[in-house]
Amino acid sequence: MFKLALASLWNRRGSVWLTVIAIAVSTLLLLGVERIRVQTQENFSNTISGTDLIVGARTGSTELLLSSVFHIGNLSNTLSWQSYEHLQSLPGVSWHIPMAMGDSVHGYPVIATTDALFENFKYGNKRPLSFAAGGAFAEQNEVTVAVLGAEVARERQLSVGSDLIVAHGTGEISFSQHDAHPFQVVGVLERTGTPIDRGVFIPLTAQGLVHGEYLPDSGAEEHSHDHEHEHENENVVTTEPPVYTLSAVLLGLENPALALRLQRTINTYRGEALSAIMPGLALQNFWRTLSLFERALVAISILVVITGLLGMLTTLLASLRERRREMAVLRSIGAGPITILGLLVVEAFVVTLVGVTLGTAGLYTVLLFGAELLQQQMGIQVSASVLTLREIYLLLAILVAATLLSLFPAWRAYRNALADGLTVKL
Amino acid sequence: MSTCIELKQLQFKWPGAQLPLLSIPELTIARGERVLLRGASGSGKSTLLGLIAGIHTTGAGQVKVLGQDLAGLNQHRRDQLRANEIGYIFQQFNLLPYLSARANVTLACQFAPARRKRLSQQSIEQEAKQLLTRLGLTPEQQQQPSHQLSVGQQQRVAAARALLGSPALIIADEPTSALDQAHRDNFIQLLFEACDAQNTTLLFVTHDATLAPLFPRAIELSEINQGAVADV
Numbered sequence: 001m002f003k004l005a006l007a008s009l010w011n012r013r014g015s016v017w018l019t020v021i022a023i024a025v026s027t028l029l030l031l032g033v034e035r036i037r038v039q040t041q042e043n044f045s046n047t048i049s050g051t052d053l054i055v056g057a058r059t060g061s062t063e064l065l066l067s068s069v070f071h072i073g074n075l076s077n078t079l080s081w082q083s084y085e086h087l088q089s090l091p092g093v094s095w096h097i098p099m100a101m102g103d104s105v106h107g108y109p110v111i112a113t114t115d116a117l118f119e120n121f122k123y124g125n126k127r128p129l130s131f132a133a134g135g136a137f138a139e140q141n142e143v144t145v146a147v148l149g150a151e152v153a154r155e156r157q158l159s160v161g162s163d164l165i166v167a168h169g170t171g172e173i174s175f176s177q178h179d180a181h182p183f184q185v186v187g188v189l190e191r192t193g194t195p196i197d198r199g200v201f202i203p204l205t206a207q208g209l210v211h212g213e214y215l216p217d218s219g220a221e222e223h224s225h226d227h228e229h230e231h232e233n234e235n236v237v238t239t240e241p242p243v244y245t246l247s248a249v250l251l252g253l254e255n256p257a258l259a260l261r262l263q264r265t266i267n268t269y270r271g272e273a274l275s276a277i278m279p280g281l282a283l284q285n286f287w288r289t290l291s292l293f294e295r296a297l298v299a300i301s302i303l304v305v306i307t308g309l310l311g312m313l314t315t316l317l318a319s320l321r322e323r324r325r326e327m328a329v330l331r332s333i334g335a336g337p338i339t340i341l342g343l344l345v346v347e348a349f350v351v352t353l354v355g356v357t358l359g360t361a362g363l364y365t366v367l368l369f370g371a372e373l374l375q376q377q378m379g380i381q382v383s384a385s386v387l388t389l390r391e392i393y394l395l396l397a398i399l400v401a402a403t404l405l406s407l408f409p410a411w412r413a414y415r416n417a418l419a420d421g422l423t424v425k426l
Numbered sequence: 427m428s429t430c431i432e433l434k435q436l437q438f439k440w441p442g443a444q445l446p447l448l449s450i451p452e453l454t455i456a457r458g459e460r461v462l463l464r465g466a467s468g469s470g471k472s473t474l475l476g477l478i479a480g481i482h483t484t485g486a487g488q489v490k491v492l493g494q495d496l497a498g499l500n501q502h503r504r505d506q507l508r509a510n511e512i513g514y515i516f517q518q519f520n521l522l523p524y525l526s527a528r529a530n531v532t533l534a535c536q537f538a539p540a541r542r543k544r545l546s547q548q549s550i551e552q553e554a555k556q557l558l559t560r561l562g563l564t565p566e567q568q569q570q571p572s573h574q575l576s577v578g579q580q581q582r583v584a585a586a587r588a589l590l591g592s593p594a595l596i597i598a599d600e601p602t603s604a605l606d607q608a609h610r611d612n613f614i615q616l617l618f619e620a621c622d623a624q625n626t627t628l629l630f631v632t633h634d635a636t637l638a639p640l641f642p643r644a645i646e647l648s649e650i651n652q653g654a655v656a657d658v
Contacts, residue, residue, distance in 0.1 A: 011524030282483070325519050331481065331517070333587065334509020334537035336502055 001339060005346040007328070012319060019312045020355045026301075026308035027359025027398060031299040031391055032366070032382075036376055037294055039382050040389075044287060045375065047194040050122035052259040055079070055266055056248040058273035062289070065282040066097060069247035071109035071193045075101070078245035083272045092258050095120040097250040100243055103166050108152050110166055110200045112207030112243065114138050118147070119254055123194045133182060134160040134187030137203040144206050147187040151197035158185055165211060166199070186262040198375070205242040251276075268281050309402050312351060316344065316409040320416065327417050340417045348406030349399065356395050430595055430627040431455040431478055432490040437476060438470075442657055447473055449652045451554030453645070457594065460621065462638055471631050474647070476594035478629070479512055492594055510540035513588025517600040520584030527563060528554050528585045530572050532585045541591025541647055550590075551559035557586045559617055565582045584597075585617055592624040599631050 009016050048069050055062045057077030066072045067305060078100075088096055097117045103110035111117075115136045118129050132153075137145055146164050153159065164183040191197055253259055259278055266276040327340055368383035374382060387395075439446040444611040445471045455461050461622060465471045476482045477489050477496075483504075486497040492511055495503060508514075513534070519532045529552040533542045545553050558568050559584040581601055588596050598617070602610040614630075614637070622626045632643065638644040 007524050007529075010523075189655050326522055329516070329520060329522060332479070332508075332514035333534045334512075336505040338502075339537070387498075 001342055002346060005343050005350060006082035008323075008343070009350060011363040015315055015319070016351060020358065021396075022311045023352055023355025024045055024362060024403075026305040027262045027356045027395070028362045028366070029304050030301040030394060030398075031223050031360065033297050034391060034394060035367075035382050037297060038388070041287060042295075045280075045283055047192050048121075048122040048123055048283070050120075050126050050252060051250045051279050051288055052253040052256050053251040053263060053266070053276045054248055054279055054282075055276045058087075058275050060364060061275070061277040061282045062286050064248060064275055065286060066280065067101060068250065069279065069283075071101065071111065071199055075247045078247055079249070079274060080289040081244055083251055083269070083274060084246055086249065086269065086271060087266070090262060092254050092262060093251055094254045097121060097251040098204060098246045098248065099248045100204060100245070101208070101247045105152070105164055105166055105200045105211070108149075108156075108198055108200050110179055110202060110207075112204045114204055116133070117201065121196075121250070123192050123196065127192075127194065129192065130190045132188045134185070136187060136380055139334060142184060142186075143203060143209055144183045145186040145203065146183040146206075147189060148192035149197040149199045149201075150186055151153055152200055153185075153188040158188075160185055160188060166200075166202070209252045211243070223301045227339055280303055305368040305398060305401075308355070309352075309405055310397070312348060312402065313405050313409065314346060316406060317412065320409055320413055323413075324416060324423070327413060331417055337414045337417045341407075344410035344413050345403060346407050348410075349403050352399055352402035356398055360395065372404035428457050428493070429454050430459070430492060431629070434488060434490075435489045436477070436484060438473065438484045440484070448477075450474075450508050450650050451481060452653070454629060455629065456590075457627055459643060460641055460643040461552065461620065461629045461630065462641035463629060464633065464635055464638065464644060465631070465651075466633055469647050470651060471633075472599060475599055475629075475631060479514060479597060480508050505537075509534075509538035510568060511594045513590075513593045513596045515581070515584045515596065515598040515601045518577070518604045520587070521572035521580055523571065525565050525572060526569050527572050527575060527579075527583045528558060528568045530583055531558060531590055534583055534587045534617075535591050538591060540592075541593065554590055557590055557620075558583065560620075561586050561624045577604050578613070581605065581613055582616065585613070585620065589620050589626070591623065593626065595627045595629065597629050597631070600633065601630075602632070602637070603634070610637075613642075618627060639656050 054064055056068065056075060057079045059075060059077055063073060063075065067075045084096075084098055089094065089190050095116060097120060098112060099117075101109060102113040103112075115138045118136045120133075121126075122128055131147075132150065134147070136147065148158055158164065162185045164185055166183060183206065189196065251262075253262065263276040263278065266274050330340060330343075331337075364384055367382060371382055371384065427494040431454070433450050435452075436448055437446050438448040439455070452540070463471065463474075464601060473482065477484060478491060480491070480496050480499070483497055487495055489496045491507065494507065496507075499507065520614075521527070522533070523574060525533065532550045535545065536552050542550065546555075555565070555568065563582060567575060567579060572583060575583065581604070584601070588598075596617070601617075602613055617628065617630075620626070628636075
């Protein structure tokens with residue numbers, strides 16, 4: 001019966017191929033969307049790890065998360081340098097990364113920070129940042145230095161030693177460029193697959209310098225000299241803060257279990273209205289708000305699959321009329337109505353199986369040859385990993401759906417076979 | 427001599443019809459007989475064949491084929507009986523166009539275990555080849571997709587499919603109406619020879635009265651059928 005179904009399909013291969021292609025394309029789409037969805041979520045939750053708290057001025061958790069981790073948006077409120085010093089002094093804090101944002105280079109966000117970022121920031125499965133070339137700020141004597149994310153270096157074709165001009169504001173085109181202070185690239189980070197790749201990192205002192213908050217060496221000395229008279233304890237190394245305000249501070253704790261307690265301590269700090277968020281929780285909450293789009297995407301691709309299957313149903317139903325003769329011949333040589341029914345179901349199954357297989361093969365072809373292009377053009381990261389269990393379930397669901405759908409034309413053929421018998425009323 | 431087909435008090439009407447289409451008090455066809463059944467178009471010939479082939483059913487005891495009451499068999503058993511013991515030849519379009527002539531012939535045995543058993547000395551493939559050769563198809567023609575064959579050749583392939591595995595009964599439903607006279611007579615001759623060789627009963631249905639002299643027994647359907655025949 002299987003051979004017979006194949007031969008019959010081969011006889012009608014013209015229209016069958018179209019059906020196969022429709023199913024292949026819809027399978028490709030469904031799998032592709034599923035893959036992008038899952039891997040985007042993975043990339044998303046991999047953007048930050050090991051950081052226990054993110055602290056900023058009083059604001060919403062999504063806003064703080066977006067600006068500090070994704071470098072999206074602008075925090076209107078800032079926290080003062082004094083608050084930052086207070087945070088450092090809190091018990092249980094093992095490391096801290098200050099961040100001041102707001103400037104940009106060719107549309108890439110500029111993050112003013114310290115070398116603590118390169119030492120303590122972790123992403124993915126607690127992986128630290130590493131340098132593809134050059135090194136951190138401290139190894140340099142200059143103040144106006146910059147470390148680039150992998151993407152920035154690649155797209156702008158910058159390497160260690162290149163010059164960089166920082167513009168004020170975050171637009172790609174800015175009218176107020178800090179051209180008085182060209183920055184020298186001293187390091188390029190390895191690719192991480194996180195927003196770090198699209199960041200330009202400069203020392204806090206450089207940010208202060210550009211904005212006129214910090215006076216370079218000679219001036220600073222004079223400045224602090226004035227202060228020293230007012231201070232009672234001369235031994236305290238009170239350096240003038242490089243910047244007056246920060247956008248956010250990332251904190252690492254000695255004992256992550258204490259994060260909740262510390263969060264409350266910070267949220268109730270009296271010196272300034274502060275917000276502390278736990279990145280894992282905030283990421284989850286944020287993803288939940290995005291899930292509507294995600295679900296819409298999945299729904300659309302499921303609809304496409306249904307369209308493909310309905311196409312198959314139409315072709316099968318349309319072919320029944322021309323095949324009544326074939327059915328009658330089969331009946332005359334003793335094929336039962338059940339055989340006729342089975343023939344159509346097998347046919348639909350084979351068509352779908354070939355379509356699904358082609359679609360899956362197509363997905364891998366696209367992933368193998370197009371992943372680079374996708375990453376470059378759309379910033380979507382997908383990898384040609386083996387099929388996940390969920391994807392296999394999806395494929396099986398298509399096959400089952402197709403087989404169930406084919407029962408309808410198969411039933412029609414069965415009824416025809418019974419009614420027509422051996423005489424076909426055409 | 428045992429009977430092959432036995433009709434008794436046959437009454438058949440299509441659902442919704444007022445009067446029965448077929449009403450045959452009695453008809454018996456013995457094994458090995460060659461019978462011509464003549465009837466005008468619309469006289470219920472095809473319906474009668476459908477009843478004998480077990481496609482349609484009627485009341486108990488009315489149709490017996492090879493001693494079996496068809497009404498007492500379920501759908502599957504009737505399909506099996508047809509597959510094993512009845513070879514059916516249509517007027518036209520007998521073959522599955524996408525299979526080769528030989529594959530069309532061997533297909534008949536796929537549904538018929540009893541026929542396969544009768545062929546067990548040789549492979550089905552071999553047997554089909556011999557039969558087709560005897561009916562005048564060259565080995566090349568046997569391998570061609572059947573839609574490339576002429577109508578006459580197609581009918582011979584259909585005959586071969588009906589004959590393969592020596593079924594007890596061959597039902598031929600106007601098999602010659604698409605053939606010209608020379609081919610027609612030749613085809614009937616071939617059919618006779620093959621039926622004789624296998625001691626197969628032949629029920630040959632046609633509207634064409636000129637064929638009657640060729641058969642030892644000819645039945646006029648209108649004479650045996652008392653049903654309400656549409657007089658057209």
